[in-house]
Amino acid sequence: MTMLYPLLMLAGPGSQILTPPPMPREFRAAWVATVDNIDWPSKRTLSVSQQKAEMIRILDIAKGMNLNAIVLQVRPSADALYQSKLEPWSEYLTGQQGKAPSPYYDPLEFAVSEAHKRGLELHCWFNPYRALHPAQKGPVVASHISKTNPEIVRRYGSYLWMDPGEPEVQRRSLQVVLDVVKRYDVDGVHIDDYFYPYKEKGPDGKLMDFPDDRSFRRYRSGGGHLARDDWRRKNVDDFIRDLYSGIKQEKRWVKFGISPFGIYRPGYPAGIKAGVDQYADLYADARRWFAEGWCDYFTPQLYWPIHQTAQAYPALLDWWLAQNQKGRHLWPGNYTSLTSPSEKNWPAQEVADQISITRQRGANGNVHFSMKAFLQNYNGITSHLMNGLYAKPALVPASPWLDDRAPNAPKVDVESMGDNQWSLKWRPDGDNDVRFYQITVQVGEKWGTPSVTSADNLKIKQPSGAVTRVAIAAIDRTGNESGQTVVRLR
Structure with a gap:
């Protein structure tokens, strides 16, 4: 059964397992x-x-x-x-x-x-x-x-x-x-x-x-x-x-x-x-x-x-x-x-x-x-x-004087294709001015490097079933970021 849940504001060491760390801003x-x-x-x-x-x-x-x-x-x-x-x-x-x-x-x-x-x-x-x-x-x-x-x-x-x-x-x-x-x-x-x-x-x-x-x-x-x-x-x-x-x-x-x-x-x-x-x-x-x-x-x-x-x-x-x-x-x-x-x-x-x-x-x-x-x-x-200062991606800094309201976390639909294959599709939750999405994949208990895209879908094929979770956040046109919608695949 696929489970969807928004960002969990957890204290303690377990929180980083459930949700990815934030991307830097630059x-x-x-x-x-x-x-x-x-x-x-x-x-x-x-x-x-x-x-x-x-x-x-x-x-x-x-x-x-x-x-x-x-x-x-x-x-x-x-x-x-x-x-x-x-x-x-x-x-x-x-x-x-x-x-x-x-x-x-x-x-x-x-x-x-x-x-x-x-x-x-x-x-x-x-x-x-x-x-x-x-x-x-x-x-x-x-x-x-x-x-x-x-x-x-x-x-x-x-x-x-x-x-x-x-x-x-x-x-x-x-x-x-x-x-x-x-x-x-x-x-x-x-x-x-x-x-x-x-x-x-x-x-x-x-x-x-x-x-x-x-x-x-x-x-x-x-x-x-x-x-x-x-x-x-x-x-x-x-x-x-x-x-x-x-x-x-x-x-x-x-x-x-x-x-x-x-x-x-x-x-x-x-x-x-x-x-x-x-x-x-x-x-x-x-x-x-x-x-x-x-x-x-x-x-x-x-x-x-x-x-x-x-x-x-x-x-x-x-x-x-x-x-x-x-x-x-x-x-x-x-x-x-x-x-x-x-x-x-x-x-x-x-x-x-x-x-x-x-x-x-x-x-x-x-x-x-x-x-x-x-x-x-x-x-x-x-x-x-x-290989150095730009080795990992960064989000454009937000401009709160233009808009400081974060969008809602996106809605995500997940379909199991069988044989450890998954299809994910997401969309804004409500009338949000979303520009990009931040996608982060967790393998085991380790979150990978996030990516920023305007795409609204992702296909995952994993022979060993190693991918544990996928986290998706919405980013609006002024750089405000929503909470994470985290999908547990196994």
């Missing part, structure tokens, strides 16, 4: 950059089947090394790596801006589906203001914003940028992001460190100012009184705040993450040096966004080694932790691709030590730039983490 993610074909697709000339195969390999490696999320760039330069009525198909996908994949498929829909099959979250990465990257080789199509709205696009150095001081730019970028949130079952929205552009030099060798005279004059003539630098920061502040609010109004469970330059300003904290002052140069008041709670996770790009005193990883991490006034997630970004022999040739242990420091501080997560480091196993980084 965000483990990698950026998948599409601009200039950094990570995916590897070339602009790949067939649809080759693109899909590459994405599957990315997701399989991510799952195999116990990552639990990828951050996929879907809007590199006012273009789209998904079906959009607002912006043209990206050149990085098909080799020609505005050209759809043939045979047709929606790359984002495909990536979301395949990620979820593997128990991985998928976060969409947008560039809110970049209009054209110099890596683009082909012509710009008529539907691109530089053609439809040239009055709000500025040339700055080798790039085209949408002017953050133009209300239409703010409206357009907000519309683009929320369109994806509405239409796709994504787990997060992500923006990086590109706000106002990094400073570039003109032909005379001097740093150029961003050419926003037109929008600033209109602001002043309309009664605005802020100085230009403060006005620029306000433009970005308003966008960040409105984007966070817009995402929550559409789907409260979709996490919003920001990944700014890793140093707030030179001298923050004392002794830190930087060639970029993001507050003054990029007009990004990242400390304010974090302190105000205008994001669900904050990923400062701590791209320097531990012992580089002027940009020391531990000192920067500690400083950012002190700014976390709203109790949001702090998951620093790591420049894992510097393990490449063609880059800084960091030993894999440098990245592992950074992860260890992050854990020691209680930050509970890291985001790696970029997936290529794991695909190529630079300096053995993939195997180093698989």
Whole structure:
């Protein structure tokens, strides 16, 4: 006879026999950059089947090394790596801006589906203001914003940028992001460190100012009184705040993450040096966004080694932790691709030590730039983490400010197929917002390594009848975990 019973809250040594120990909580993610074909697709000339195969390999490696999320760039330069009525198909996908994949498929829909099959979250990465990257080789199509709205696009150095001081730019970028949130079952929205552009030099060798005279004059003539630098920061502040609010109004469970330059300003904290002052140069008041709670996770790009005193990883991490006034997630970004022999040739242990420091501080997560480091196993980084710090899977930390109600334990049906074979099927108990299930198998009195999946069934064939129990828990979209439903097979 098959027995079903929910989590037993037992004291004493016997409780671990009846129920598995809890999984650790840690965000483990990698950026998948599409601009200039950094990570995916590897070339602009790949067939649809080759693109899909590459994405599957990315997701399989991510799952195999116990990552639990990828951050996929879907809007590199006012273009789209998904079906959009607002912006043209990206050149990085098909080799020609505005050209759809043939045979047709929606790359984002495909990536979301395949990620979820593997128990991985998928976060969409947008560039809110970049209009054209110099890596683009082909012509710009008529539907691109530089053609439809040239009055709000500025040339700055080798790039085209949408002017953050133009209300239409703010409206357009907000519309683009929320369109994806509405239409796709994504787990997060992500923006990086590109706000106002990094400073570039003109032909005379001097740093150029961003050419926003037109929008600033209109602001002043309309009664605005802020100085230009403060006005620029306000433009970005308003966008960040409105984007966070817009995402929550559409789907409260979709996490919003920001990944700014890793140093707030030179001298923050004392002794830190930087060639970029993001507050003054990029007009990004990242400390304010974090302190105000205008994001669900904050990923400062701590791209320097531990012992580089002027940009020391531990000192920067500690400083950012002190700014976390709203109790949001702090998951620093790591420049894992510097393990490449063609880059800084960091030993894999440098990245592992950074992860260890992050854990020691209680930050509970890291985001790696970029997936290529794991695909190529630079300096053995993939195997180093698989056999060490990422040897066992982890759940994405919950976000209780979004929702702190755990789902009910799932209902499980078990059918004996005879000859020590079992078929298990499970489903949510009630109208719960379940994203994944955690499955743990017990052999004898020892629980195995849990797995996370979106599947709703499992078949067990055991010649010796060694499997004793199977435990299944539901995990909702904000990371809350139910109690375990434990099935005893013998």
